Amino acid sequence: KLLNALSRYADLIGALFGPEPNQKPGYGGHPEIELALVRLYHETGEKRYLELAKFFVEERGQNNPHYYDTEAVARGDDPKKFHFKNYEYCQAHVPIREQDKVVGHAVRVMYLLAGVADLAHEYDDPSLLETCEKLWENLVHQRMYLTGGIGPSRHNEGFTTDYDLPDETAYAETCASIALIMWNQRLLQFEGDGRYADILEQTLYNGFISGLSLDGKHFFYVNPLASQGSHHRQEWFLCPCCPPNVGRILASLGNYFYSTGDHDLWVHLYGQNSATVTVHGQEIKLRQTTQYPWDGKIQLALDMAQAQPFTLNLRIPGWCTEWRLLLNGQRMRVEPPAMDGYLPITNTWRPGDVLELELSMPAQAVWAHPAVRQMQGRVAIQRGPIVYCVESADNTVENLDRIMLDPAQIADFTVEYRPELLGGVNVLRGPAAMIDQAGWDDATLYRYQQPPTTQPIEVTAVPYCVWDNREPGEMRVWFRAANL
Known part of the structure; x- marks a missing residue:
């Protein structure tokens, strides 16, 4: 009707x-x-x-x-x-x-x-x-x-x-x-x-x-x-x-993970899920076991009525520079992804086959094009597909724009999964600097020949997607880059 x-x-x-x-x-x-x-x-x-x-x-x-x-x-x-x-x-x-x-x-x-x-x-x-x-x-x-x-x-x-x-x-x-x-x-x-x-x-x-x-x-x-x-x-x-x-x-959302052709199966997104697809007229059951996007380890199990040859295309994300692939526990030697970003694996797949894809996920410094006026001299943090931010709920700095990050140190930020925090997220921690307000008072808006000093601090970053789920406070994604 x-x-x-x-x-x-x-x-x-x-x-x-x-x-x-x-x-x-x-x-x-x-x-x-x-x-x-x-x-x-x-x-x-x-x-x-x-x-x-x-x-x-x-x-x-x-x-x-x-x-x-x-x-x-x-x-x-x-x-x-x-x-x-x-x-x-x-x-x-x-x-x-x-x-x-x-x-x-x-x-x-x-x-x-x-x-x-x-x-x-x-x-x-x-x-x-x-x-x-x-x-x-x-x-x-x-x-x-x-x-x-x-x-x-x-x-x-x-x-x-x-x-x-x-x-x-x-x-x-x-x-x-x-x-x-x-x-x-x-x-x-x-x-x-x-x-x-x-x-x-x-x-x-x-x-x-x-x-x-x-x-x-x-x-x-x-x-x-x-x-x-x-x-x-x-x-x-x-x-x-x-x-x-x-x-x-x-x-x-389930429509976004996979697609099929006559003799091809594409895996576009990673995340805990199960699905049933049809390739060349045969039903194939897929099950992803993973903590992605918090972890880059993805297990993909295949089940079907009988062995079937087809090409399985695994997406290697653009942010990922290192990865490895195992089939039933054995390391696979495959060519690097084509220009389209997918790793084609042509095989006769059998019931119970298990692929394990490991995507390297270090924290990375991200820069904006110099033509973006508002981001000149600034850097952001990303790990895997997740963009991170800093909230005042985790950091005692008044005015988060005073924080400075050394891009060379971002890759060394520690990663900790906090199941009790914000529904369960990875938290990043690492060294930073803070522009010091010492020596400034309410009567001094500008001063001459005395640049502000900085002091070292530790900064805590959480995924941008979960900000403003606690007490009201500041938030920032882009930070002044130290050591320019």
């Missing part, structure tokens, strides 16, 4: 909008119907839904005249008085194939591109795929936070310029990270390139799940990378898009 109701609603939209003289040549201001129509096509097999999605994508940004101008005049408005001044806000400034940067409202552009990726696949359209790749490069290399958060500006809930990535005022809406996950999952399924899985994982473990409190009852709408202690999760919002969107991703 619900599917029938949805189909009738989609048919009404299809009757109102389209290329015919009796239809409106328009499209929504907030994209998402495009990907929904493709899903409806998959569910019903009715190609008219796919064609309607294609129309919305193809018509968007056409200027003969521009639909939004025509619509504004029809309701008595002046198009020049549009609040955001141009149609970049809703990705309708130029046709999709002419767009070369991700612009405007971050959630809107990600949902639009998820639909574009769907259409590129369904119509085998290389021009749409090229558009996705071009915009993906711009996003990942110039406009994305280390956490997978996107969209630095509160004004448009979206993008500004290349390399504009402030930490404390970052918007980085939870829904934008969710839409980024959805887009990368599509690109990964269609292209099989591990770089998409890297971004999916980076976003999943950091900028997405930070949007949910450990009790599951409070949410971040925005996800800054620094706070003076005033930013907290809320039970609900006036615009409550993020809470149900978080639930949608968590409920569908």
Whole structure:
């Protein structure tokens, strides 16, 4: 009944909008119907839904005249008085194939591109795929936070310029990270390139799940990378898009781990799970046993009715530089991963085979591109896929921005799993320095010829995704780098 109701609603939209003289040549201001129509096509097999999605994508940004101008005049408005001044806000400034940067409202552009990726696949359209790749490069290399958060500006809930990535005022809406996950999952399924899985994982473990409190009852709408202690999760919002969107991703998470081909099985993500997939017509049961992402040891057990030859493709994450692989306890000598980030293992697999993959996981210093003004001379900490932060709950330093880290010492930070802390997390500890306030008083804002001194301290870092789950306090991801 619900599917029938949805189909009738989609048919009404299809009757109102389209290329015919009796239809409106328009499209929504907030994209998402495009990907929904493709899903409806998959569910019903009715190609008219796919064609309607294609129309919305193809018509968007056409200027003969521009639909939004025509619509504004029809309701008595002046198009020049549009609040955001141009149609970049809703990705309708130029046709999709002419767009070369991700612009405007971050959630809107990600949902639009998820639909574009769907259409590129369904119509085998290389021009749409090229558009996705071009915009993906711009996003990942110039406009994305280390956490997978996107969209630095509160004004448009979206993008500004290349390399504009402030930490404390970052918007980085939870829904934008969710839409980024959805887009990368599509690109990964269609292209099989591990770089998409890297971004999916980076976003999943950091900028997405930070949007949910450990009790599951409070949410971040925005996800800054620094706070003076005033930013907290809320039970609900006036615009409550993020809470149900978080639930949608968590409920569908099982779809992100594996994919199959005629004679191939890909493992995209690691984590404790079991699944049943079909390769070349035969059912294969998979079971991952692991503490990932806290530990890089992954055991993958396979079970099937009879031996079967196929290629098992294990993803080697982009952050991992050393790894080893065992099959049934014996070291395997395999070629390094291909450029797509996957380790292909062609074998005749037998019931009960067990693979053990060990990914090296030292704490690593992370630097931002020098063009990111807000991060010049700063360093962050990452271990495996997890980005770390420092909270005042674990550190007695007043004003965490006084902390300085020596990048050369980060790899030597100790790792301790704390099952009782924040639901069970790895805590990192290591040496740092603190800019000393000794000699300064309330009557001295500036002083001459007397630079501040520093003193050694130990710093404790916790995963960014679990910050603000204790008492209110400061938080910071990026720190001044010592010994520059």
